[in-house]
Amino acid sequence: MAAMVFQLMGMFLGIVGWCLESSSTNSAVWRKASHGEAVVTASSQFEGLWVSCASNSLGAIHCHRFKTVLGLPGYIQACRALMIIALILGLLAVILAAMGLKCTKLGSTSEESKGKISLTAGVMFILSGLCVMVAVSWYAARVVQEFNNPFYGGTKYELGAGLYLGWAAAALAILGGGILCTSFKSSRPAKTRGHDYNYSSSQPQKIYRSAPASENSTSKAYV
Template sequence: MAVLVLQILGLLMCIVAWVLEISSTSSNVWKVRSHADTVTTNSWQFQGLWMDCAATAMGSVQCNRYKTVLGLPGYVQACRALMIISLLLGLFGVIVSLLGMKCVKVGNTSDQVKAKITVIGGILFLLSGISSLTAVSWYAARIVQEFYDPFNGHVKFEFGPGLYIGWGGACMAIVGGAFLCCSCKKSSAEEPKGYAYNYSMTSQRQKIYRSAPVSESENTKAYV
């Protein structure tokens, strides 16, 4: 029962993490224009992996897609690739983990095989979380670097909600994947440990030795 609860908890966390990773990837608010050096805050500018947007106090928002991929900075292209890989790993992780659940019956699959399938699903989610965490942290590091760069004449940006959503999804994916991997160890620990003995009956030949019969002449000689 404890194994099933651990598997369900881990799978639910991984599914929520995957949804958060999708929201973070599609978010256009990875970084927001800083108003630290400005007096008025009538306009806002924010960027994501796919669009550059601007908003005004009147409520109008205008977003423009990046016109070229090759013209983007290298870290933005790398973060795009890492987030897409994270989503693909999470999708495969959901499918594999569902097949390895103890409460799901697929043919005549044994519990040992299902436990291995669950571990594979957990590893996929661990890789998904690590990939997403790398992308979000890399992007955040570049924001900090550009913010404190004295020679940077461009607009300064700060962290946006998309980064926090990505961090939350990555952490949940790692924790959920760890739960799925630990459920296999817990399942193997609950199995009864014993030793099987094979008894084989071996026939042993017993040889009975009898003394030779004594003749009558020898008996009479013994009495003389």
């Protein structure tokens, strides 16, 4: 019962983490223009992995996709690839986690096989979370580096909401995967300690009886 509760909890956290990963990937606010040295703050500019947007004083937002892929900086291309890999791993992990639940029946699948499926789902959740963690941390490090560089001549940006979504998604995915791995360990049957005694039914058993008392033996009484 406890193992099933752990499985459901890990699967729930993994699904929530995967949803946050999707939201972070599609977010257009991975970085936003800093207003620290700006005089007019009515307009703003922000970017994501796929689009660049700008808003004016009237609240209108105009977004356009990046026109080139190979022309983008290398870290943006790498972050795109990591987020896509994370989404694929997370989706496969959700499917495997549902198949590995103790309350799910898959033909004649044994409990041990379902436990291994659940363990695989947990590992995939952890890998998905690590991919997201690397992507958002790498992107945030570049934003901070450009912001603190006094010789940087372009627009300085700050951390956006998409990065915080990514960090939350990575934490939940890793936590859910760890719980699934723990549930597999707790569901394994405990091995009995001690010596194993093997009895073979093919060989006849020998019965030992005490030797009969001799007729000539007499009892002696000591007073």
